[in-house]
Amino acid sequence: MSKLVFVGTIGPGLQALEYAGRSGHDTVLVHSPRYDFFLSSAQRAQARELAGRVVELDDVHDTAAVLDALRAAGIDPSGIDAVLTTMHMCTVPTARLAQALGVPGCDPDAVLAAKDKARCRRILDAEGIPNLGHGEGQGPDELLAAADRIGYPVIVKPATGVGKVSTAVARSAADIRALFAAAERAAGTVEPGVAAELDGRFVVEELAVGPLYSVEVASDGRIVTPLVVVRRKTGRDNPVLELGSTVPCGLSAAQEREMGDYAVRICRALGLGLGVFHVEIIHTAHGPRLIEVNPRVSGGALPDLVAAATGRNLFEVLVDLFSGHAAPAEPFPPLACASHSFLTAETDCTVRTDLPTDWFEALRPRLHSGWTSIRPGDRLRRMEGNFDIYGVVRAVAEDVETAERTCDALTAEIEKTLGVRLTPAAPSERTAR
Numbered sequence: 001m002s003k004l005v006f007v008g009t010i011g012p013g014l015q016a017l018e019y020a021g022r023s024g025h026d027t028v029l030v031h032s033p034r035y036d037f038f039l040s041s042a043q044r045a046q047a048r049e050l051a052g053r054v055v056e057l058d059d060v061h062d063t064a065a066v067l068d069a070l071r072a073a074g075i076d077p078s079g080i081d082a083v084l085t086t087m088h089m090c091t092v093p094t095a096r097l098a099q100a101l102g103v104p105g106c107d108p109d110a111v112l113a114a115k116d117k118a119r120c121r122r123i124l125d126a127e128g129i130p131n132l133g134h135g136e137g138q139g140p141d142e143l144l145a146a147a148d149r150i151g152y153p154v155i156v157k158p159a160t161g162v163g164k165v166s167t168a169v170a171r172s173a174a175d176i177r178a179l180f181a182a183a184e185r186a187a188g189t190v191e192p193g194v195a196a197e198l199d200g201r202f203v204v205e206e207l208a209v210g211p212l213y214s215v216e217v218a219s220d221g222r223i224v225t226p227l228v229v230v231r232r233k234t235g236r237d238n239p240v241l242e243l244g245s246t247v248p249c250g251l252s253a254a255q256e257r258e259m260g261d262y263a264v265r266i267c268r269a270l271g272l273g274l275g276v277f278h279v280e281i282i283h284t285a286h287g288p289r290l291i292e293v294n295p296r297v298s299g300g301a302l303p304d305l306v307a308a309a310t311g312r313n314l315f316e317v318l319v320d321l322f323s324g325h326a327a328p329a330e331p332f333p334p335l336a337c338a339s340h341s342f343l344t345a346e347t348d349c350t351v352r353t354d355l356p357t358d359w360f361e362a363l364r365p366r367l368h369s370g371w372t373s374i375r376p377g378d379r380l381r382r383m384e385g386n387f388d389i390y391g392v393v394r395a396v397a398e399d400v401e402t403a404e405r406t407c408d409a410l411t412a413e414i415e416k417t418l419g420v421r422l423t424p425a426a427p428s429e430r431t432a433r
């Protein structure tokens with residue numbers, strides 16, 4: 001049995017708290033109301049129920065204050081075996097707390113390097129790992145100079161941003177100027193917890209062309225294993241938008257291994273020690289190219305997709321790693337083919353008012369799993385990023401084509417039922433064939 005301190009949690013991460021409790025570990029949740037917007041009120045209540053103890057404080061970035069709060073709650077820091085998190089914004093505080101306590105974790109500087117898209121690219125270059133052309137800047141002039149050097153089109157994104165806030169393709173200098181002005185406005189409108197991640201720096205990158213994948217990499221500090229490669233669905237008109245995922249990823253065994261090896265090489269180069277890491281990669285004509293590394297397990301709907309396809313739970317691996325288990329030696333073998341699509345709006349729109357309130361239930365028999373928050377008459381915001389998702393439909397089948405086609409048929413039917421246009425996904429090479 002271990003004493004595990006969780007710093008914050010995302011909704012899906014409740015599975016980690018639940019599993020830790022079920023496995024007999026003693027759990028403490030360090031909770032900051034600053035990140036409450038990540039959870040529904042029901043999830044917040046559930047987190048309190050699942051955690052053995054809850055310690056509340058405003059700023060989890062202040063390590064000394066976290067230690068004081070733990071002590072004030074009667075928790076002896078010397079009895080803590082590990083500190084972990086499922087929340088992106090808490091990865092640095094988690095690493096710092098682990099370091100202060102002298103328990104296993106990630107080097108805080110490695111976490112900072114992973115979160116900094118500019119620094120991460122420089123590390124790849126220094127290590128000779130295949131990389132995309134890149135540059136960094138604070139203002140439009142520096143960004144324009146970098147884009148000229150790289151050549152248009154480029155991707156521009158905040159160096160430390162999340163959730164697609166202010167990430168866009170720029171095809172000209174005018175695009176970069178417009179993007180920069182929009183980014184300044186956006187920084188003022190996002191949740192303070194998201195805005196706090198931004199530091200005014202942007203990266204300009206060569207646009208990678210090809211399908212997007214992500215790899216969940218487990219590391220116990222010694223064994224580093226790519227657990228699963230996931231194919232990501234992206235927007236037909238805007239490749240920055242992520243619209244769902246499929247497992248298995250559809251690559252040949254050799255290509256999947258190449259992808260996994262590339263992700264592992266990057267995690268090792270960054271010095272990420274203990275945990276499950278989420279590495280996003282585009283498979284270009286020249287081979288895999290890094291998009292970004294998240295120094296934490298995938299959030300969102302992806303862990304449930306992996307569980308549907310492999311029977312393995314990423315959050316359980318995470319808890320096992322932090323309670324002293326070795327990383328799995330092999331990737332998760334696939335058991336079934338699973339695909340899901342997000343319900344997101346192509347434009348600002350209003351859902352039919354004469355929609356039955358239980359409209360989603362009619363789809364249930366054809367779903368493996370799914371949810372929606374959409375109700376009659378709801379106004380939906382045009383999808384700008386990960387914070388504009390109104391539901392998910394997931395299908396499991398014996399083959400990937402059937403799973404993906406089922407998702408496509410379900411989303412087409414949902415468009416008709418709601419009377420709105422959902423964001424169109426780029427056709428996958430498989431289903432397009």
Ligand SMILES: Nc1ncnc2c1ncn2[C@@H]1O[C@H](COP(=O)(O)OP(=O)(O)O)[C@@H](O)[C@H]1O
Nearest residue numbers: 155161162163164205206207208239240291292
């Ligand atoms: N260099 C690039 N080339 C092509 N697409 C990119 C590139 N960088 C980002 N993207 C697209 O934009 C999305 C968001 O970028 P990412 O760096 O993952 O930021 P976020 O932290 O917001 O997820 C990616 O999932 C990918 O679809």
Ligand SMILES: [Mg+2]
Nearest residue numbers: 163280291292
């Ligand atoms: Mg990303």
